[in-house]
Amino acid sequence: xxxxxxxxxxxxxxxxxxxxxxxxxxxxxxxxxxxxxxxxxxxxxxxxxxxxxxxxxxxxxxxxxxxxxxxxxxxxxxxxxxxxxxxxxxxxxxxxxxxxxxxxxxxxxxxxxxxxxxxxxxxxxxxxxxxxxxxxxxxxxxxxxxxxxxxxxxxxxxxxxxxxxxxxxxxxxxxxxxxxxxxxxxxxxxxxxxxxxxxxxxxxxxxxxxxxxxxxxxxxxxxxxxxxxxxxxxxxxxxxxxxxxxxxxxxxxxxxxxxxxxxxxxxxxxxxxxxxxxxxxxxxxxxxxxxxxxxxxxxxxxxxxxxxxxxxxxxxxxxxxxxxxxxxxxxxxxxxxxxxxxxxxxxxxxxxxxxxxxxxxxxxxxxxxxxxxxxxxxxxxxxxxxxxxxxxxxxxxxxxxxxxxxxxxxxxxxxxxxxxxxxxxxxxxxxxxx
Amino acid sequence: xxxxxxxxxxxxxxxxxxxxxxxxxxxxxxxxxxxxxxxxxxxxxxxxxxxxxxxxxxxxxxxxxxxxxxxxxxxxxxxxxxxxxxxxxxxxxxxxxxxxxxxxxxxxxxxxxxxxxxxxxxxxxxxxxxxxxxxxxxxxxxxxxxxxxxxxxxxxxxxxxxxxxxxxxxxxxxxxxxxxxxxxxxxxxxxxxxxxxxxxxxxxxxxxxxxxxxxxxxxxxxxxxxxxxxxxxxxxxxxxxxxxxxxxxxxxxxxxxxxxxxxxxxxxxxxxxxxxxxxxxxxxxxxxxxxxxxxxxxxxxxxxxxxxxxxxxxxxxxxxxxxxxxxxxxxxxxxxxxxxxxxxxxxxxxxxxxxxxxxxxxxxxxxxxxxxxxxxxxxxxxxxxxxxxxxxxxxxxxxxxxxxxxxxxxxxxxxxxxxxxxxxxxxxxxxxxx
Numbered sequence: 129x130x131x132x133x134x135x136x137x138x139x140x141x142x143x144x145x146x147x148x149x150x151x152x153x154x155x156x157x158x159x160x161x162x163x164x165x166x167x168x169x170x171x172x173x174x175x176x177x178x179x180x181x182x183x184x185x186x187x188x189x190x191x192x193x194x195x196x197x198x199x200x201x202x203x204x205x206x207x208x209x210x211x212x213x214x215x216x217x218x219x220x221x222x223x224x225x226x227x228x229x230x231x232x233x234x235x236x237x238x239x240x241x242x243x244x245x246x247x248x249x250x251x252x253x254x255x256x257x258x259x260x261x262x263x264x265x266x267x268x269x270x271x272x273x274x275x276x277x278x279x280x281x282x283x284x285x286x287x288x289x290x291x292x293x294x295x296x297x298x299x300x301x302x303x304x305x306x307x308x309x310x311x312x313x314x315x316x317x318x319x320x321x322x323x324x325x326x327x328x329x330x331x332x333x334x335x336x337x338x339x340x341x342x343x344x345x346x347x348x349x350x351x352x353x354x355x356x357x358x359x360x361x362x363x364x365x366x367x368x369x370x371x372x373x374x375x376x377x378x379x380x381x382x383x384x385x386x387x388x389x390x391x392x393x394x395x396x397x398x399x400x401x402x403x404x405x406x407x408x409x410x411x412x413x414x415x416x417x418x419x420x421x422x423x424x425x426x427x428x429x430x431x432x433x434x435x436x437x438x439x440x441x442x443x444x445x446x447x448x449x450x451x452x453x454x455x456x457x458x459x460x461x462x463x464x465x466x467x468x469x470x471x472x473x474x475x476x477x478x479x480x481x482x483x484x485x486x487x488x489x490x491x492x493x494x495x496x497x498x499x500x501x502x503x504x505x506x507x508x509x510x511x512x513x514x515x516x517x518x519x520x521x522x523x524x525x526x527x528x529x530x531x532x533x534x535x536x537x538x539x540x541x542x543x544x545x546x547x548x549x550x551x552x553x554x555x556x557x558x559x560x561x562x
Numbered sequence: 563x564x565x566x567x568x569x570x571x572x573x574x575x576x577x578x579x580x581x582x583x584x585x586x587x588x589x590x591x592x593x594x595x596x597x598x599x600x601x602x603x604x605x606x607x608x609x610x611x612x613x614x615x616x617x618x619x620x621x622x623x624x625x626x627x628x629x630x631x632x633x634x635x636x637x638x639x640x641x642x643x644x645x646x647x648x649x650x651x652x653x654x655x656x657x658x659x660x661x662x663x664x665x666x667x668x669x670x671x672x673x674x675x676x677x678x679x680x681x682x683x684x685x686x687x688x689x690x691x692x693x694x695x696x697x698x699x700x701x702x703x704x705x706x707x708x709x710x711x712x713x714x715x716x717x718x719x720x721x722x723x724x725x726x727x728x729x730x731x732x733x734x735x736x737x738x739x740x741x742x743x744x745x746x747x748x749x750x751x752x753x754x755x756x757x758x759x760x761x762x763x764x765x766x767x768x769x770x771x772x773x774x775x776x777x778x779x780x781x782x783x784x785x786x787x788x789x790x791x792x793x794x795x796x797x798x799x800x801x802x803x804x805x806x807x808x809x810x811x812x813x814x815x816x817x818x819x820x821x822x823x824x825x826x827x828x829x830x831x832x833x834x835x836x837x838x839x840x841x842x843x844x845x846x847x848x849x850x851x852x853x854x855x856x857x858x859x860x861x862x863x864x865x866x867x868x869x870x871x872x873x874x875x876x877x878x879x880x881x882x883x884x885x886x887x888x889x890x891x892x893x894x895x896x897x898x899x900x901x902x903x904x905x906x907x908x909x910x911x912x913x914x915x916x917x918x919x920x921x922x923x924x925x926x927x928x929x930x931x932x933x934x935x936x937x938x939x940x941x942x943x944x945x946x947x948x949x950x951x952x953x954x955x956x957x958x959x960x961x962x963x964x965x966x967x968x969x970x971x972x973x974x975x976x977x978x979x980x981x982x983x984x985x986x987x988x989x990x991x992x993x994x995x996x
Contacts, residue, residue, distance in 0.1 A: 241945070340770075367969060374969065485962070487968070488963055492963055497662065499982035511675070511755075527927075529917065533797040
């Protein structure tokens, strides 16, 4: 089957999915949990085969780590599936109900986007994560995994297919394996509604440059922590250390520390705590004078280190911190450490980022941590979905209008008139605690 | 000033706009109303100059009609501005509030997108319509109008600028005049967040093909009216006639009529009513046999006539109607005429369009008619905004997270735990009737 045929079949399936109930979609997730649980040995065996092949090909250690699917990763997949199943149905929610004129009722209802194309690099667990988000939100999907995870992907995909059998329309998902397939997938405008790439910055940029289909993803994560004039010393140390060191090669780690000049006396303690964790510091002139470190250049303000390196700048005001973040940041996640409510309010308002934080680590920018069950990724674009994207980001909406033979001619003649009166929304599920 | 400089200045202004209150933005709209009202003679004089020039250049009649800005169009602009002012502030609305862990509170708040680039053809009133939507939603904007409306645009733009003086940041808007400027504008990725083109299909397609900035617009409007087996005869006639003839060269006019075979006896009455209004019919074989008309080819099902022509097809079932609409339509607006609630429910669920209607004219697909005050256009893409797009479509959101020194390390060690408990949303303005 060609990619075009698979995309056409997925499109047809997406129309069938519009009338599959939330209960049925949850049942698929439950089955998938069960299948993953009972086929773990088969999964691990396939993954071992991939790993052995990768080792003979001398793949890098980080790549091998991402490729590995072990007991712990499987457990976290199963937990993710359970919490996803417990989330309310994202489809069919009424978000607007309005009488346009007596007897003419407008509603806006959430519905699936349609067909999602997912392209991911080495991590095979991404196949289940994103696939399950698509199922929950009623989308059909085409998957293309990394070549190095071929065997693992085949097993995981067969379990996905099996889970949907009889409950979802045929061809609700398809697996692609060759590099040429990616090029084909990127040309399926009109059939594929959204592309979600998961991988390195260069990979995502390549995808964005080679398709006219909308792409949801983020290119850079240059996050800031800003220690304000009125910061609490202990909070400044704790939060900065976590934001920089809790994980290194991740998009929500802090890459630049800004410090208000009045908070500069806190800087030596922060620097010591970071250095104890093995972080190399690069500072502006004033920073170097205060704590003795390498000099930073303008290039550093634009750099996502993804490593144990942090650039540090002393600023004269909250305004200067905001200007620096809006200019050099990547509009991902930025934090202010402050005891001053007015400073926090201004920071929240004026920083142009998907996540704006106060007194907590930038590392919280994540779909699981936000309670979305899982995420397809974090979006730094402003349209459609911004920040961590869960099932809501895989939905769009439609307007329904019910009348009694209403015509525009009558409205224009004055025979009927507009009322534009909002009506109460029908009662809906409320997001609940786990 | 180059387009790049204007875009950079607009970007800076967009950050300043983040802290301009809704009251101040409404005051700008009020001033604009007043300025348009008191400068009407200046506006009409400029428009006469454009019209005279256009006549010497032998522009087509429809183009001249769109170019003309008369008393009636001005009045409708003023009414639009007043109703836009009365709408609640689309900025700063809290749409999610959740405790992630005790003391760690997540909020999702609406905020402006940033910088909007608007490119429109002959209609000068679009300048005020879209400009005012940008002001209401706190976006800065770059405008490029049609060459033929040069003088009118200059006057309208100077009034827009004047209205914002002292209330909005400098450079919150700019006017571009040359064709080369459009090419430059389309290259301002990173500075311009969204392009909104208004004009012909070919024009919008050209814009989409020549920029990497997201484009909001629609390419086609192939709308259907479907007369179901249980349709009421009078409703079928009234609604079909309005949907086809209330206006012709508009995207929300019906282009194809589908009729359930059990409702075929209604077709002659519908056909007569349409023919009385001068509509030419093109039908499938069964239609031709029943009412005697030109034969339609498959090409007709894909054609947006924008004229007094309607293609007609008799279908065997609701499913066939839905399949036809999803396959040949443009996912704009489609209507079912039925007395059967279950048929309507299925049609609402299964038709993959921005607007799905029952017993009313497809011509209702419009931002004014939906009570949005105005619209920047109607989107047939599925991402971000779908259907008529008003101020909400010019907003995005940001997540704010407030903690008390929360770190991810503590969460992972189990020292703190996630609760993911939704909190009541703060009270907000409710959309009110005019």
